[in-house]
Amino acid sequence: MRAFKRLLSNVGIVAVAATVGFAGVFGLSGDEPFAGQAFSTLAGECNIKGNISIGSGERIYHVPGQRYYAETKIRPEYGERWFCSEAEARQAGWRRSRV
Template identity: 50%
Template sequence: MLDGYAQVMTIPHNVKYADLFVKLQREAREGDHGLWGSGGQHSQDQGQAAHTVPAGAAGKGPGPHGETIKGNINSKGEKIYHVPGGRYYDKANLEAWFFTEEDAQAAGYRRSKV
């Protein structure tokens, strides 16, 4: 049964099942299950940030599901996200993909300073 009460987070080198988890998360989101119920958003009172996929976002970016924002963890352990056109976007060591800056921030990432 697909309940949809988990959000994928990958931490290198622990990525053996990442593709499966991303697939299941996508199915839950598309089926409005769990966190993605109520029209693609879940309640703020559940202690989670709202997660939405912008209309038409799928397939628009280089991420596995069309995401465009890259998240990485630097050598100091800081979670930083990079937007297309940013100075380090092409050089960032990928830890996660995001559709929106809000999604990245909800996952604890901050925007790159350059």
């Protein structure tokens, strides 16, 4: 268990590095509130999927139980991410999926 906690801590450190100056390495702009997100996602706390539409570039989030939730894949290299609440997703400029 101690090794697992250390791994999660290291992931958080990498996420902070991505946020404060090494963001290009991870395909991020550096504006994303990413640091706490990596830990929370790995711990299973954040289950809202922030997806970017290929056709329109629109930022759409999906919550568990919605039609396309299970098949939606999150690809951080394209700016997609996980959210811990709908309020967090809306505040970041994403809209809820209509289906």
